[in-house]
Amino acid sequence: MNAERRIWGQLRDDPAGLAGLVVVGLFLLVAMAVWLGLIGQDWSAADGARWETPGPDHWFGTNILGQDIFERAIYSVRTAFEIGLVVAVSSTLLGALLGALAGWYSHSWVDGAILWLKGVLDSIPFYLFVAAVAFALQGKGWAMHVAMIATFWTTTGRLVRAEVMKLKTREFVLAARTIGLPDALILGRHVLPNTIHILLVQASIAFVAAIKTEVILSFLGLGVQDGVSWGLMLAESTQEVLAGHFSNFLAASLMLFALLMGFNLLADALQDAFDPKQASQ
Amino acid sequence: MKSPVLAVRDLSVFLQDGGQPRAVVDTISFELHEGEILALVGESGCGKTKTAEALMGLVPTAAGSIELCGTNLAALPEARLRRVRGRDISMVFQEPLTALDPVFRTGNQIADVFRRHRGLGRAEARRAALEMLQRVGFADAGHVLRSYPHELSGGMRQRVVIAMAMACRPRVLVADEPTTALDVTTQAQVLARLTEMAGEAGTAILLITHDLGIVAHYCDRAAVMRMGRIVEQAGVDQLFAQPQHPYTAALLGAARGNLLS
Ligand SMILES: Nc1ncnc2c1ncn2[C@@H]1O[C@H](COP(=O)(O)OP(=O)(O)OP(=O)(O)O)[C@@H](O)[C@H]1O
Ligand SMILES: [Mg+2]
Numbered sequence: 001m002n003a004e005r006r007i008w009g010q011l012r013d014d015p016a017g018l019a020g021l022v023v024v025g026l027f028l029l030v031a032m033a034v035w036l037g038l039i040g041q042d043w044s045a046a047d048g049a050r051w052e053t054p055g056p057d058h059w060f061g062t063n064i065l066g067q068d069i070f071e072r073a074i075y076s077v078r079t080a081f082e083i084g085l086v087v088a089v090s091s092t093l094l095g096a097l098l099g100a101l102a103g104w105y106s107h108s109w110v111d112g113a114i115l116w117l118k119g120v121l122d123s124i125p126f127y128l129f130v131a132a133v134a135f136a137l138q139g140k141g142w143a144m145h146v147a148m149i150a151t152f153w154t155t156t157g158r159l160v161r162a163e164v165m166k167l168k169t170r171e172f173v174l175a176a177r178t179i180g181l182p183d184a185l186i187l188g189r190h191v192l193p194n195t196i197h198i199l200l201v202q203a204s205i206a207f208v209a210a211i212k213t214e215v216i217l218s219f220l221g222l223g224v225q226d227g228v229s230w231g232l233m234l235a236e237s238t239q240e241v242l243a244g245h246f247s248n249f250l251a252a253s254l255m256l257f258a259l260l261m262g263f264n265l266l267a268d269a270l271q272d273a274f275d276p277k278q279a280s281q
Numbered sequence: 282m283k284s285p286v287l288a289v290r291d292l293s294v295f296l297q298d299g300g301q302p303r304a305v306v307d308t309i310s311f312e313l314h315e316g317e318i319l320a321l322v323g324e325s326g327c328g329k330t331k332t333a334e335a336l337m338g339l340v341p342t343a344a345g346s347i348e349l350c351g352t353n354l355a356a357l358p359e360a361r362l363r364r365v366r367g368r369d370i371s372m373v374f375q376e377p378l379t380a381l382d383p384v385f386r387t388g389n390q391i392a393d394v395f396r397r398h399r400g401l402g403r404a405e406a407r408r409a410a411l412e413m414l415q416r417v418g419f420a421d422a423g424h425v426l427r428s429y430p431h432e433l434s435g436g437m438r439q440r441v442v443i444a445m446a447m448a449c450r451p452r453v454l455v456a457d458e459p460t461t462a463l464d465v466t467t468q469a470q471v472l473a474r475l476t477e478m479a480g481e482a483g484t485a486i487l488l489i490t491h492d493l494g495i496v497a498h499y500c501d502r503a504a505v506m507r508m509g510r511i512v513e514q515a516g517v518d519q520l521f522a523q524p525q526h527p528y529t530a531a532l533l534g535a536a537r538g539n540l541l542s
Contacts, residue, residue, distance in 0.1 A: 171379040179367030
């Protein structure tokens with residue numbers, strides 16, 4: 001009943017998890033402030049000289065075009081959260097839906113079709129797939145989202161399928177059938193809610209993976225098209241680092257590192273707190 | 282005599298056991314009349330649970346008919362069957378903890394039956410669920426309504442399951458070892474409440490058990506099952522006094538042996 005209170009209680013006694021919570025919380029606040037237009041709006045204005053060193057006007061200095069690196073790094077927080085959340089939520093929901101259908105109708109043609117699709121997607125090299133999707137979508141900014149969602153759901157799908165196959169022989173699911181509930185209602189209300197522990201873990205994995213993948217894709221020129229991201233900043237910095245200018249590189253990689261580190265600490269702590277074996281104690 | 286509410290004829294269930302399909306329920310026939318309690322007894326693995334699941338349409342029947350008030354359930358498509366389940370025939374499972382959804386408040390699980398079969402709205406269904414909980418004997422029904430299964434004791438959970446099963450006053454209740462998981466005192470309370478409610482509603486019960494004490498105390502007739510077949514069927518008094526089949530005699534003998542030791 002007091003699941004929230006119990007999870008909070010466990011988190012409070014876990015300094016690493018608490019640190020993760022604080023870091024992720026700060027990043028989230030920054031992302032929301034950018035989203036609301038409060039900060040980070042001048043990321044594209046070239047209002048400085050080329051490669052200015054950090055100072056009161058430009059805290060992290062400027063890049064080759066004279067753009068403020070602090071503004072760009074801050075705006076990239078929003079980009080990261082947007083990609084992380086969209087991909088995590090969509091791929092987890094898709095995996096839950098397809099996995100539940102495959103598990104519920106296991107060994108039927110529905111299951112066969114979903115497993116076939118999963119097999120195909122899993123066997124295509126990821127970056128080739130993204131490039132193909134990006135090409136097919138003519139360089140649209142969301143090609144990257146589509147490619148990640150289309151490939152990230154498969155792990156969730158496999159785990160949910162196995163769990164649903166277990167759940168559907170459980171007595172409370174049989175009981176739901178004996179009171180005459182239709183399949184869709186049983187799946188939606190009694191089966192899927194009992195896979196929530198899998199979904200939460202998978203969503204947090206997808207969140208981290210999406211942010212990391214965005215950096216690599218943007219670095220390769222397959223990612224963010226209009227806007228700025230840590231990946232684009234790192235791509236810029238390859239020229240600059242050779243010339244001895246480290247601001248872009250340090251700002252982007254340190255913020256990326258801090259966010260992912262914080263999120264991993266938080267996710268680990270939450271996973272412990274959600275562990276059903278501990279919940280029954 | 283009035284026509285039976287449930288007439289099972291030559292019912293068979295096959296299961297894939299390794300390679301060969303095997304009849305775990307083998308051409309069994311029995312009848313159940315209004316308000317009657319029929320015991321189904323037999324050793325572990327003889328097919329009692331599979332019989333119950335076949336009656337509910339949870340496992341496919343290979344042959345035979347299951348006539349509930351004149352309708353053959355074995356021939357009904359799933360969609361029609363769903364309207365019958367929970368309304369005209371319902372089931373109580375052996376293990377009340379696993380028969381309730383762990384992440385669902387008990388009240389909502391009972392309310393689902395009313396929403397489904399009586400077409401009640403959310404608030405009305407909730408009120409009906411509360412009333413049902415009072416009828417199965419909860420003094421603080423309001424509290425139970427808002428509880429999750431793990432917050433209740435075994436006996437309380439089984440009464441919740443009974444409230445669900447009896448919600449629509451079904452014609453037939455299939456109870457698969459409803460009290461095996463409970464201690465003796467709770468067992469008696471739950472069975473007394475169950476049979477009382479069934480009596481009021483005119484519900485006939487197929488009571489699956491291996492406890493001959495329960496058979497003697499609560500049941501009108503008994504069917505003895507062995508290796509998928511019903512080997513003997515008789516009124517309880519007659520069965521205990523003059524068992525016809527050697528297996529029944531052995532079962533009774535074993536039970537007496539237990540009492541003596
Ligand atoms: N999924 C299955 N696949 C194959 N065989 C099964 C399956 N489930 C049960 N059986 C077999 O079917 C037979 C009947 O099982 P059933 O569960 O009906 O027994 P039971 O009389 O209810 O026993 P108990 O008193 O232990 O509950 C058993 O021999 C069992 O081994
Ligand atoms: Mg059984």
